[in-house]
Amino acid sequence: MRVNPVKRAYLALESWFNLSFGTDWNPLYHLGTLSFFLFWIILVTGIYLFIPFHASLEGAYASVEWMTHEQWYLAGVMRSLHRYASDAVVVTILLHLFKEFASGRYRGFRWFSWFTGVPTLWMVVTLGITGYWLVWDELAQYIAIGSARLLDALPIFSGAMTRNFVSGGMNDRFFILIEFLHLLGQPLLLVFLLWLHVKRLSNVNIHPPRGLAVGTLLALVALSLWAPAVSQGPADLESVPRALQIDWFYLNVYPLLEVWPPQQIWMLTTGITVLLMLLPWLPPKKKEPVAVVDLEHCNGCGICFEDCPFDAITVQARTDGARYEQEVVVDPDLCGSCGICAGACPASNPFRSARDTLETGIDMPQQPVDDMRRQTREAVAALSGDEKIVVYGCAHGLDVDRVARADTAGVRLICSGMLPPTLVEYALKQGADGVMVVGCRENDCYYRFGNRWLKARFAGERKPTLRARAERQRVCVHGAAETDLRAVERDLERFRARLALLRAEREEWVAS
Amino acid sequence: MSRQPLRFLLQAFNYALFMAIVCYFATSPSIRILDDDEAVLTIAFAHAGQLREPCRRLSQEELNQLPANMRRLEDCPRERSPVTIEARLDGEILYRETLQPPGLFEDGGVDIYFSARIPAGDHRLALGLNDSVREQGFNLRLERDVSIAPARVLLVGFDQKTGFVVTGAE
Numbered sequence: 001m002r003v004n005p006v007k008r009a010y011l012a013l014e015s016w017f018n019l020s021f022g023t024d025w026n027p028l029y030h031l032g033t034l035s036f037f038l039f040w041i042i043l044v045t046g047i048y049l050f051i052p053f054h055a056s057l058e059g060a061y062a063s064v065e066w067m068t069h070e071q072w073y074l075a076g077v078m079r080s081l082h083r084y085a086s087d088a089v090v091v092t093i094l095l096h097l098f099k100e101f102a103s104g105r106y107r108g109f110r111w112f113s114w115f116t117g118v119p120t121l122w123m124v125v126t127l128g129i130t131g132y133w134l135v136w137d138e139l140a141q142y143i144a145i146g147s148a149r150l151l152d153a154l155p156i157f158s159g160a161m162t163r164n165f166v167s168g169g170m171n172d173r174f175f176i177l178i179e180f181l182h183l184l185g186q187p188l189l190l191v192f193l194l195w196l197h198v199k200r201l202s203n204v205n206i207h208p209p210r211g212l213a214v215g216t217l218l219a220l221v222a223l224s225l226w227a228p229a230v231s232q233g234p235a236d237l238e239s240v241p242r243a244l245q246i247d248w249f250y251l252n253v254y255p256l257l258e259v260w261p262p263q264q265i266w267m268l269t270t271g272i273t274v275l276l277m278l279l280p281w282l283p284p285k286k287k288e289p290v291a292v293v294d295l296e297h298c299n300g301c302g303i304c305f306e307d308c309p310f311d312a313i314t315v316q317a318r319t320d321g322a323r324y325e326q327e328v329v330v331d332p333d334l335c336g337s338c339g340i341c342a343g344a345c346p347a348s349n350p351f352r353s354a355r356d357t358l359e360t361g362i363d364m365p366q367q368p369v370d371d372m373r374r375q376t377r378e379a380v381a382a383l384s385g386d387e388k389i390v391v392y393g394c395a396h397g398l399d400v401d402r403v404a405r406a407d408t409a410g411v412r413l414i415c416s417g418m419l420p421p422t423l424v425e426y427a428l429k430q431g432a433d434g435v436m437v438v439g440c441r442e443n444d445c446y447y448r449f450g451n452r453w454l455k456a457r458f459a460g461e462r463k464p465t466l467r468a469r470a471e472r473q474r475v476c477v478h479g480a481a482e483t484d485l486r487a488v489e490r491d492l493e494r495f496r497a498r499l500a501l502l503r504a505e506r507e508e509w510v511a512s
Numbered sequence: 513m514s515r516q517p518l519r520f521l522l523q524a525f526n527y528a529l530f531m532a533i534v535c536y537f538a539t540s541p542s543i544r545i546l547d548d549d550e551a552v553l554t555i556a557f558a559h560a561g562q563l564r565e566p567c568r569r570l571s572q573e574e575l576n577q578l579p580a581n582m583r584r585l586e587d588c589p590r591e592r593s594p595v596t597i598e599a600r601l602d603g604e605i606l607y608r609e610t611l612q613p614p615g616l617f618e619d620g621g622v623d624i625y626f627s628a629r630i631p632a633g634d635h636r637l638a639l640g641l642n643d644s645v646r647e648q649g650f651n652l653r654l655e656r657d658v659s660i661a662p663a664r665v666l667l668v669g670f671d672q673k674t675g676f677v678v679t680g681a682e
Contacts, residue, residue, distance in 0.1 A: 140653060
């Protein structure tokens with residue numbers, strides 16, 4: 001199976017972080033929550049900085065200098081944390097963007113999150129720009145004039161804005177407007193965009209693992225003490241700074257003004273924005289069949305509603321006159337076609353209607369539960385050897401056919417989360433000695449919760465649970481990406497050895 | 513080395529790398545805006561060109577044709593003249609532009625903003641402005657010697673009564 005170079009690069013980075021942090025703390029699995037955490041740092045430090053800050057042309061620079069040098073141990077550290085957390089959040093957002101792009105998680109039903117994420121990034125950037133403006137040092141003067149030139153180039157402005165920044169043209173009212181934007185207007189808009197960004201997801205988590213949060217905070221504090229954020233010379237509209245240290249995370253567009261007219265810069269930034277926003281449709285992705293509810297077999301228990309990662313299932317009053325109170329409905333626009341709902345449905349029990357077609361409450365047309373049962377039966381029947389193993393694999397991880405041999409058969413699923421626990425039981429009952437499930441890498445399910453729900457079901461923590469009659473030692477779960485063939489083979493070898501030991505123990509017990 | 517301490521070391525390395533990237537790009541590489549011996553000339557002001565056509569006194573016959581509440585003695589067309597501005601430094605044209613009056617009826621004032629790096633020191637600055645289609649050449653002029661220090665802004669503004677205003681020169 002060919003893996004494209006971008007994804008291969010991402011997987012290598014992911015492996016490195018798994019080695020360093022483990023799968024629970026891997027920052028790449030928590031880029032969204034880490035960004036939220038950095039926003040919290042920015043918010044808390046920003047509130048503190050607002051207290052001694054003097055919002056006027058005369059007072060702004062002096063008050064920031066006081067914070068930086070007089071009260072360096074508190075306000076100075078807060079200022080540095082505010083700045084470095086703001087820079088770090090650009091890194092986490094860009095990595096988030098890269099990750100979703102590299103792993104193909106931006107197309108099809110995911111278009112909405114990607115589409116709304118692009119303006120969110122721009123909002124973060126503009127928030128940073130107005131923040132730099134408030135310091136009113138030489139850098140602030142530079143970006144104030146640069147921003148005015150950019151805005152003046154738009155047809156909606158009269159062209160008069162830049163004149164505010166020539167000697168004597170600037171006043172406190174304009175400065176207070178920028179402060180209002182930075183402290184209230186832009187943050188509120190950002191919160192709205194973030195809400196929109198995660199609107200199509202269920203079980204949204206905005207808190208990173210505690211260890212990762214503590215590590216990040218400590219690193220930022222250490223950086224703040226080692227290299228405190230400082231201002232440049234005070235703004236003076238009658239002179240021009242010869243050289244400036246600029247923050248490339250936020251202000252990378254401004255140096256272009258030295259070589260390009262503002263109109264060209266708008267064309268470039270607008271072009272990049274439009275291209276990014278249209279990426280989900282370049283080219284359009286074929287829509288997979290979505291989950292289908294069969295009310296004849298649905299008792300409205302709502303487990304699929306609880307498990308759906310994309311908020312595509314709702315529970316409503318029964319419409320078919322059956323004795324149950326509720327039924328579930330699938331919104332085709334939101335459905336990710338993952339099949340996790342089919343794995344969650346208690347009616348997806350292969351021991352039901354053994355001879356007839358197995359019908360369940362909610363199913364995937366492209367791989368119904370009945371097909372999974374048939375595939376399992378055929379796979380077990382074709383196995384030979386002492387340790388017969390069925391390996392269920394998800395379509396977004398390792399191709400399990402690559403580990404198939406005489407005593408090992410692979411069954412591909414849309415997502416590991418669509419495997420009903422009773423099917424594991426069924427495979428063992430059919431004659432398999434062991435069942436291995438290979439999902440995406442742990443904590444990095446393509447469909448968000450497939451491997452997590454599967455593990456919870458196997459551990460008896462989430463319905464439907466794997467029943468006690470399925471011997472736990474004969475069941476094994478492994479997380480693997482497309483490039484993890486060796487790791488899966490190693491795990492499989494260990495699993496075979498464990499099954500062989502179980503066989504030896506059983507033979508010994510029978511003999512005695 | 514057991515796995516746990518190694519993991520902590522790797523984490524420390526990753527955090528350090530992350531912070532190094534943040535720290536470096538938060539301030540570097542720095543950009544050069546002016547050379548040591550350079551200053552800036554900025555021209556910034558707003559100005560409305562003169563009316564394209566002068567007001568015309570209406571004849572009695574024309575007044576009689578108008579409704580009683582709309583009778584004005586003069587008819588003044590709204591359209592204004594484009595504004596042409598030129599700045600020469602030591603005889604060389606530094607800036608020359610003709611700005612059309614904005615607005616649906618071309619009756620608005622124009623905003624002029626121009627900024628350029630110039631060598632610091634002594635110069636001969638010549639400014640010219642034409643704001644009337646009825647006049648040839650510049651109807652407003654200013655020519656003077658200026659001396660500008662490095663990194664300072666030589667600012668050209670405009671006063672409706674006195675004409676060009678140059679500030680920032682030594």
